[in-house]
Amino acid sequence: MNSTPASPTLAAGASAAPALGAALTLLLATATGLAVASIYYVQPLLGLLSADFGVGSATIGLLPTLTQLGYGAAILLLSPLGDRYDRRRIIVVKAATLVAALASAAVAPGFAALCVASIAIGLTATLAQDLVPAAATLAPEAERGRRVGQVMTGLLLGILLSRVAAGSLAALAGWRAVYGTAAVAVALVMPLLWRGLPRFVPATQAGYGALLASMAGLWTRYPALRRAALAQGLLSVAFSAFWSTLALVLAGPEFGQGSAVAGAFGLAGAAGALAAPLAGGMADRRGPQAVIRAAALLVFVAFAAEAVAPASLWGLVAVAVVFDLGVQAALVSHQSVIYSLDPASRSRLNAVLVSSMFVGMASGAALGSALLAAFGWRAVPALGALAALGALAVARRGG
Template sequence: MVTPDGGLTQTRVRFLAVACAFAIATLYYSQPILPLIGASFGTSDTVTSQLVMLGQIGYSLGLFLFVPIGDRIDRRRLILTLLAINTVGMAACAAAPSFAFLGVALLLAGLTTVTPQIIIPTVAGMAAPDQRGRAVGVLLSGMSAGLLIGRTLSGFVGEFAGWRAVFGLAIAMNALLMVIVWRTLPATKPSSDLPYPKLLLSLGRLFADHATLRAACITGFLAFGAFSALWATLAALLARPPYQFGANTVGLFGLIGVFSIVAAPLIGRLTDRLGTRFMIVAGTVVLLIAFGFVLLAERTIWALVLGIALIDIGYRCVLLANQTRIYPLQPSAQSRLNTVFMTSVFLGGAAGSLCGAAAVMWSWSGLAGAGASLAAAALIFHLVASRAAR
């Protein structure tokens, strides 16, 4: 996995996967500690779960506002700047005097948690075409590890040191991340000389010009919506009877993400071999099966464990296949292509979180119904769009 000038080795890709892990973890620290935050500020489960939605909205805005700049300036310098601002956001979360202040701080943090979406198109553009899926798969393994780190450490630290300490930990993680990026990410040259306002305007043109991009945006929106419906409500449901788990136990459910970490490189190789359309079908079908197991979660914890593992794997199939198929569409606009796609994905995450929060009143059956509906919509749209393209 080497660039023509030898600048991108497998070792560098692995280090950058670690960077993706530490960066994306900050978006998920709040999930296992939602009950602790709600108890601290006296807010209901439904209101507290909106913190997840605010982080995802911030992430979507950050994708739209900041990632396109990667086509205009050195991406390494852009990433380091965003990490510095994110550290300020984490400090504001740790010191939040009110629930409203915490919501605004998480929105700011979400805005600047987009560094993996600058790293991924950089690596995808440097990798050989027949190794692009594998390279993206390794980076997505890192992001999956970030989900695990964010949820597991957050639950453990929150239970024993309080939820504010979780955001203090994020500050230390950011410091390490900045060192990794500075030492391993190659400097890049601008691929566009468009002024910033025109860069943003060009996003609409990319969306209009490429049917493949439009299809990827819609399936990504729906698949991540299903994924987020689960994680935005899991802590609240597990805190209820019959489980009544604390934050540290809820955080341990993040360890289930090990399956998707192991699976991501394999998913990348299968995508290179079997094609992106097939993998999107496979991913959405796995999501549907997974929410069938979630429906049984109130009866047995093992059904929930299996459902969570399958949800992680199904979503990764859809995400990786979509990212692999959009980057070759216009090589000079890879950051902007990723912006359009990932903005749609995380808007889907915010919508899914909202759906999950609304469905939580019907307990596990409500969550299963919301997630399965989103997954089924993704599958149906993909099949229709693929048939029309052929």
């Protein structure tokens, strides 16, 4: 592909206010949501896939596992390339390969082929983690938190609404239609990204090995990065413990609800996600540390109340809205902190932060499931409250 006059060159660490208007912000938010949604479509499809391919529940569970493993590996191994090469080219190449991966899943002739496609989807869905640093680079410093928050709203809505969309479409047209529609959606935004984004001059000429090794140097050099990674990782423990056990809890004797209600809880979480731009704006005006402390306290209060309150479906809805708001507000504010540390290393800084979240989510899912089995539902929000309290303690050390 050749560059066009519509795509000017932008230094990787520069901030260019005119380059990130409302239209481009909307495009980045949409593309980010579509990319990250790709790794969650499979979750509500597992029953259909199990029946279609004739495999048991333990085997079909490989699909979301392989997708998440591909995503986690690519965050560490591919996302840092945004500091070394033209980020626009990386974004478009990843979008094209994501289209191919989704299309391969849609026509997969067997379970093994779908497993391979799932890995590819996870690897290329990290397109989302290239778009967010791009937004941070394009935004003027005074508006960075708000603009990144707007793009993050797309990412968060993609996570929370993907299950609802996939389940509804699969019920109407089958699971292959989910992957096929997703491929078409990403294909439609791909040329818009190529024309709308400027070319980014690489921030470093370091080799690939040195680029990966430098992330350890960033961790050592910046205490603010370590605090952000630890605090957001703890909040991710709480986030994942709740969402990974919710369907089982709703189906249990206390609530007696089916999968449709569990899927609808994504809408409750989306209400919290919509607060991300507001949190970014507050971080711009009052400083991110104040927002982070308030957000962690909000998560603590929500889970502590659920741990002791009587069983109530509407109470669970309120918890989902409040704690999601807190987790997302903290994430946007933490991104505002780390993106200001070293403009030339934004992709690597983002990779460190998101990797800590990935570890937190994996830990939260494992701990939440174990606590639910051993002690019942109340232990899960108790874990969330404890994790949020830890995040608040870390945030208070940041001043």
